[in-house]
Amino acid sequence: MKLRTVIADDEPLARERLKLLLSSDAEIEIVEECRNGKEVVAALKTARIDLLFLDIQMPGSSGFECD
Amino acid sequence: VSLAYGVVLWLWWAAVVELLWQAGKRWPFALRVSAATIGAQLAVAVVIALLHLGFLQLAAYWISRVGPELERAAYRGLNFFNVWRFGVEFLLYSVIWSACAVVNIQLAAQRDAMRSLELERQLSSAHLRALQMQLEPHFLFNTLNAITTLVELERTPDALDILAHLNNILRTGLKRTTPSKIPLAQELQIVESYLAIERVRFADRLHIDINLDPSAMDGLVPCFLLQPIIENAINHGIAHCEDVGRIETSAKRVGGRVQLQVRDNGPGLNGRSHPGFGIGLNNTRERLVHFYQDNYELRAGQPESGGFEVLITIPYEPKNP
Numbered sequence: 001m002k003l004r005t006v007i008a009d010d011e012p013l014a015r016e017r018l019k020l021l022l023s024s025d026a027e028i029e030i031v032e033e034c035r036n037g038k039e040v041v042a043a044l045k046t047a048r049i050d051l052l053f054l055d056i057q058m059p060g061s062s063g064f065e066c067d
Numbered sequence: 068v069s070l071a072y073g074v075v076l077w078l079w080w081a082a083v084v085e086l087l088w089q090a091g092k093r094w095p096f097a098l099r100v101s102a103a104t105i106g107a108q109l110a111v112a113v114v115i116a117l118l119h120l121g122f123l124q125l126a127a128y129w130i131s132r133v134g135p136e137l138e139r140a141a142y143r144g145l146n147f148f149n150v151w152r153f154g155v156e157f158l159l160y161s162v163i164w165s166a167c168a169v170v171n172i173q174l175a176a177q178r179d180a181m182r183s184l185e186l187e188r189q190l191s192s193a194h195l196r197a198l199q200m201q202l203e204p205h206f207l208f209n210t211l212n213a214i215t216t217l218v219e220l221e222r223t224p225d226a227l228d229i230l231a232h233l234n235n236i237l238r239t240g241l242k243r244t245t246p247s248k249i250p251l252a253q254e255l256q257i258v259e260s261y262l263a264i265e266r267v268r269f270a271d272r273l274h275i276d277i278n279l280d281p282s283a284m285d286g287l288v289p290c291f292l293l294q295p296i297i298e299n300a301i302n303h304g305i306a307h308c309e310d311v312g313r314i315e316t317s318a319k320r321v322g323g324r325v326q327l328q329v330r331d332n333g334p335g336l337n338g339r340s341h342p343g344f345g346i347g348l349n350n351t352r353e354r355l356v357h358f359y360q361d362n363y364e365l366r367a368g369q370p371e372s373g374g375f376e377v378l379i380t381i382p383y384e385p386k387n388p
Contacts, residue, residue, distance in 0.1 A: 010306070012270040017216040036309050041115045 002029035004048060008040045009055040018053055072126055073160045079119050080163060087167045099182070108164055116156030116276050120147040172200075191357065204299075206298065207233075208262055217267070229267055232260035239290065248287040248358070251318055255279065258293050258316070265301050274311050280319035287384045289354050296329045296351065300365065303335025304375050320383055327379040335369040348377070355381065 005028050009015045015033055022028045031047060034040045036058045043049070124147045131143040210233055217226035236257050239249065255277070266273050297314065306314030315330045348367055355363040364380040 010272075011268050013213055013216050013268055016220055020216075020219055047358070057306070059309045 001022075003027055005029075005051040005053070005067045006032045006034060006040065006043050006049050007053045008034040008037075008058070009053075010016040010035050010058045014055070023027055072130065076123065079122065083115060083160065084163055084167065087164060088171075091167065091171050105154050108161075112160040112164070115160050116153055120152060120292045123147045127299055139276070148177075206261075213264070213267055225267060227347055229264050232263045235260040236294075244360055246385075247290060249290045250284065251286050251288050251339065252284040254288050254290070254293055255318070256298055257291070261294055261297060262314075269301075269305065269312070272308065272310075272312055273305060274313045276313065278315070278319075280317075283318045283320035283325050283383070285386045286320065286325045288327075288381065289358050292351065292354070292379070293329065295325060296348075296379075299348070299377075300331040300333070300370035300375065304331035304335075307334045308332065323383050324380050325383045326382075328376065330370070330374060330376040332374040335373055335375050351379075355379070 005022065007015050007018050007022075007030060009018065019030060019033075022030065029052070031049070032043045034043055040052070040054065044052075076359055124145075124222055127142040127145040127147070131139045131145075134142065210229065214226050214229055214233075217223075217229065239253065239257055259277075262273075262275050266275075281379045293316070297316065300314050301312075305314065315328070317326075317328045319326050348365075355365055362382055364378070366376075368376060368377040370376045
């Protein structure tokens with residue numbers, strides 16, 4: 001079974017890079033991309049997530065404040 | 068014969084001046100005014116006066132013996148060792164020493180002044196260079212990262228685009244002798260290149276509005292004046308915007324002055340609690356003081372409409388006056 005993964009970063013290029021790095025791992029399935037803390041919280045509430053790549057500095061609520 | 072006598076009389080003093088001067092070079096204290104020096108000089112004055120009188124006495128004696136017949140009489144029986152002659156010698160030496168000391172002190176003062184001026188100039192240009200360089204490193208690092216990612220993603224045209232813009236910035240910023248001032252038009256090119264790079268980073272989250280008054284464009288501004296302010300607006304303003312971040316830049320000429328404005332719609336002062344904020348603005352202020360002393364204006368703050376605004380007013384200096 002694949003790991004359901006969420007990527008959170010406000011910079012599109014950083015998300016692209018992470019996706020590219022993760023694409024070589026067959027076990028990882030990226031189910032959602034988030035641009036800020038709010039979207040992360042929303043994503044965690046709606047779906048079952050195994051793995052979260054969370055940027056710290058993001059607009060609105062930072063990675064630390066996503067609770 | 069009187070010429071020969073004159074030579075003994077005056078060459079002597081020339082030799083004394085020269086000796087004093089050399090002594091002053093060798094032992095600087097010899098030509099300085101202090102109780103010890105004056106005491107020593109009094110002693111030297113006595114010795115020199117006596118020596119000179121001795122020489123004069125010898126010269127007179129010699130002339131009266133072997134000089135031309137007509138003049139022998141005039142020199143015969145001259146006695147140089149009396150209070151009056153000694154006084155004159157002593158006074159002359161004093162005057163010469165004082166003159167040497169005064170000239171020496173003045174030269175030294177001049178040398179000191181020149182040295183401190185030169186030092187000040189070196190310091191301030193080194194300082195300026197340091198201030199300019201503070202603007203570079205993390206931006207360069209971010210940009211190289213972005214280029215790496217674009218290449219990895221095989222977005223070659225975007226990577227090339229960023230490289231061209233980076234080249235444009237570094238061409239001005241990394242010259243061995245970065246020009247201290249450049250025309251506003253050139254500064255805005257740097258700003259546009261910078262923004263083009265940041266637009267790749269922020270994609271659709273960044274909206275830029277540049278408003279330019281053509282009559283201000285040939286005015287000289289300190290190199291990299293606007294760039295760090297825009298960088299601040301992005302890092303402390305736009306980076307905190309969840310929606311679209313806007314940066315408005317305007318430049319206009321008002322009479323003999325140029326007004327520059329940079330405004331963003333970020334969280335205003337809240338976003339500026341981040342450590343490091345303020346370094347850019349302090350740099351800007353120091354550089355403005357360096358170039359314009361107090362003939363400038365720098366205001367930064369949160370306007371009523373929110374966001375953050377920086378206003379700079381400097382004298383308009385046309386590129387080719």
